Amino acid sequence: MTAAAIENQLKGASTRNAAARARMLRSLLPALSLALVLLAIAWLNPRAISYFGFSLMLNLAIPITLATIAQMFVIAGNELDLSIGTFVGFVGCVTATWLKDAPLLGIVVLAGSIGVYALLGALIHLRNLPSIVVTLGMSFVWQGLAILILPKPGGKAPDWLLSLMAFKPPFIPFPIIAALLIAAVVHFGLMRTSYGVILRGSGGNAAALKRAGWSLLKTKIVLFALTGLFGVLSGMALIGITTSADANIGNGYTLLAIAGVILGGGEFVGGRVSPIGAVLGALTLALAASPLLTFMHIPPDWQVAANGAILIIVLAARVLISRREK
Amino acid sequence: MKKLLVLSVLAAMLASSTALADTSGKKIAFSNNYAGNSWRQAMLDSYGIVTKKAVEDKVVAAADIFTTADKEVPTQAAQVQNLILQGYDAIVINSASPDALNGAIKQACDAGIVVVSFDGIVTEPCAYRVVVDFKDMGRQEVEQMAKFQPKGGNLLEIRGLAGTSIDDAIHAGILEGVAAHPEFKIVGSVTGDWDQTTAQKAVATILPSLPDIVGIVDQGGDGYGAAQAFAAAGKPRPTIIMGNRQDELKWWKEQKDKDGYQTWSASIAPGVSSLAFWVAQQVLDGRTDIPHDLLVPYLAFTQDDFEAALPKIKEGGVATHEYTQEDAIAAIKANIK
Numbered sequence: 001m002t003a004a005a006i007e008n009q010l011k012g013a014s015t016r017n018a019a020a021r022a023r024m025l026r027s028l029l030p031a032l033s034l035a036l037v038l039l040a041i042a043w044l045n046p047r048a049i050s051y052f053g054f055s056l057m058l059n060l061a062i063p064i065t066l067a068t069i070a071q072m073f074v075i076a077g078n079e080l081d082l083s084i085g086t087f088v089g090f091v092g093c094v095t096a097t098w099l100k101d102a103p104l105l106g107i108v109v110l111a112g113s114i115g116v117y118a119l120l121g122a123l124i125h126l127r128n129l130p131s132i133v134v135t136l137g138m139s140f141v142w143q144g145l146a147i148l149i150l151p152k153p154g155g156k157a158p159d160w161l162l163s164l165m166a167f168k169p170p171f172i173p174f175p176i177i178a179a180l181l182i183a184a185v186v187h188f189g190l191m192r193t194s195y196g197v198i199l200r201g202s203g204g205n206a207a208a209l210k211r212a213g214w215s216l217l218k219t220k221i222v223l224f225a226l227t228g229l230f231g232v233l234s235g236m237a238l239i240g241i242t243t244s245a246d247a248n249i250g251n252g253y254t255l256l257a258i259a260g261v262i263l264g265g266g267e268f269v270g271g272r273v274s275p276i277g278a279v280l281g282a283l284t285l286a287l288a289a290s291p292l293l294t295f296m297h298i299p300p301d302w303q304v305a306a307n308g309a310i311l312i313i314v315l316a317a318r319v320l321i322s323r324r325e326k
Numbered sequence: 327m328k329k330l331l332v333l334s335v336l337a338a339m340l341a342s343s344t345a346l347a348d349t350s351g352k353k354i355a356f357s358n359n360y361a362g363n364s365w366r367q368a369m370l371d372s373y374g375i376v377t378k379k380a381v382e383d384k385v386v387a388a389a390d391i392f393t394t395a396d397k398e399v400p401t402q403a404a405q406v407q408n409l410i411l412q413g414y415d416a417i418v419i420n421s422a423s424p425d426a427l428n429g430a431i432k433q434a435c436d437a438g439i440v441v442v443s444f445d446g447i448v449t450e451p452c453a454y455r456v457v458v459d460f461k462d463m464g465r466q467e468v469e470q471m472a473k474f475q476p477k478g479g480n481l482l483e484i485r486g487l488a489g490t491s492i493d494d495a496i497h498a499g500i501l502e503g504v505a506a507h508p509e510f511k512i513v514g515s516v517t518g519d520w521d522q523t524t525a526q527k528a529v530a531t532i533l534p535s536l537p538d539i540v541g542i543v544d545q546g547g548d549g550y551g552a553a554q555a556f557a558a559a560g561k562p563r564p565t566i567i568m569g570n571r572q573d574e575l576k577w578w579k580e581q582k583d584k585d586g587y588q589t590w591s592a593s594i595a596p597g598v599s600s601l602a603f604w605v606a607q608q609v610l611d612g613r614t615d616i617p618h619d620l621l622v623p624y625l626a627f628t629q630d631d632f633e634a635a636l637p638k639i640k641e642g643g644v645a646t647h648e649y650t651q652e653d654a655i656a657a658i659k660a661n662i663k
Contacts, residue, residue: 244425
């Protein structure tokens with residue numbers, strides 16, 4: 001081995017180390033921003049940092065987390081889903097009506113809606129359509145169906161769902177357990193299994209995957225079906241908490257979910273996503289937008305603007321750090 | 327001497343246990359889901375004026391206003407949960423949905439918090455609802471119409487936002503009124519969405535197909551638009567029931583000055599928010615006899631008093647009324663039968 005070769009090897013190791021550090025920082029960032037928001041809440045309202053407080057502050061974060069994971073799957077495949085919010089609303093209306101009164105019909109409809117998502121994935125891939133256009137169109141379809149099912153607010157969540165979402169485990173509040181569970185399951189599936197690598201690869205380097213003999217049609221269908229599945233879970237969780245549905249209940253989730261993925265260290269292109277980061281990002285957004293704002297006692301005229309400002313600050317911190325990484 | 331001391335202490339205790347003093351340490355929050363139109367702005371203004379004075383007079387310790395950034399249900403549900411954590415004793419709420427907030431409302435009740443809803447009410451049984459008697463308002467519109475048009479004739483109805491409980495209630499009241507006054511007949515119905523522009527377009531579209539109209543029964547926010555449509559079509563001006571909006575009352579005054587035009591005006595006062603506040607205060611005061619559904623009167627103006635009210639309404643605004651504690655006590659009394 002010559003001296004030059006050794007030097008090269010050392011250099012390689014040090015750049016690898018730097019890259020690893022940057023990756024580390026990037027994966028720590030969502031946790032850091034969450035800790036920051038929690039500290040601010042603890043300072044403003046110490047009473048909130050308790051079993052009861054976390055149960056209340058975070059239980060509406062469960063559906064946001066699930067919607068964020070749903071969005072993460074399409075983003076992993078370099079696509080964007082603008083219909084996830086109204087889809088969650090649609091699922092909510094089905095849950096509060098058919099799933100309670102005619103469980104079989106409800107299950108069929110919800111499974112069918114996941115099938116529609118899979119078909120959308122196929123359509124987008126086969127016709128090479130921009131997903132933004134297709135899903136924007138679908139958002140009106142879901143909204144329309146939701147209004148058809150539930151023309152005015154009402155309905156009731158099935159009892160098993162109500163008791164599930166009101167579950168009070170000892171010591172650790174349910175929303176935290178749910179978040180850990182979601183993060184663990186999706187992290188294992190997408191980051192630790194070989195097909196998970198293929199799924200992410202379809203967003204990272206589609207051409208290479210295709211040349212290696214993998215079906216891109218299949219990966220797109222799987223990614224969209226997973227989005228549908230988590231969208232269904234999100235809608236059901238939401239109705240389990242609110243107890244009753246409204247056709248417009250999920251509309252705000254579309255943008256929250258995208259922001260959650262990006263805050264959690266994901267990128268719009270390149271198949272770079274992080275399930276754990278996305279869960280942390282969703283929790284951060286849920287906490288920053290509502291509890292933090294309420295506890296700050298801002299004059300009513302400024303509250304709406306302050307909400308926007310908090311979101312911009314949180315997202316700007318993320319952009320600053322990832323720029324340093326480059 | 328000792329006896330006297332005991333007596334005076336007892337007297338002092340009795341005095342302090344009567345109304346007012348009891349709620350001076352209580353905090354009341356206002357959860358609002360939307361602030362983007364003139365009605366909601368007037369609602370917030372009225373609430374601010376009344377509660378600021380209540381805090382200064384030490385009737386309550388705090389009365390803070392919280393408005394959500396969007397009209398979404400989950401945002402407001404989260405807001406209610408945060409208000410629970412903040413340790414408020416009561417929450418006054420104008421809700422984004424009658425049903426979908428029930429989960430959060432129940433959590434608030436379970437935490438011992440008094441919840442009073444108004445305008446956008448919640449159906450959760452543990453909450454209080456301050457409801458305006460819209461059905462009576464619809465019925466009264468036809469009663470008043472009978473005074474101005476004793477011979478009867480054809481009516482045009484302008485409906486509000488479809489699918490809402492308010493539109494439903496006013497419409498039902500109008501139908502009841504017409505049933506009691508068979509000299510009137512509703513020959514046409516359009517949707518005006520409580521909005522002058524929408525109402526004007528809708529009336530202008532249906533106008534050519536209608537026989538002669540003697541009166542218009544509507545839901546407020548649509549009267550001025552209807553008047554414009556009739557003027558543009560060159561049709562004779564019917565008796566248009568007004569809805570307390572500034573532009574409607576201004577038009578009414580112009581017509582009255584011209585030829586003594588007569589009509590009637592009614593709508594829900596945005597200041598009903600202040601009434602909800604006082605109801606919450608009364609519940610916190612320990613009153614247990616308050617019904618959970620409180621029907622309160624709407625705000626009406628007649629030929630004699632509308633001109634006095636007009637200068638007080640902001641340009642483009644709507645007439646309001648700030649309720650006092652006495653108003654609330656009277657309203658509660660009227661509902662205990």
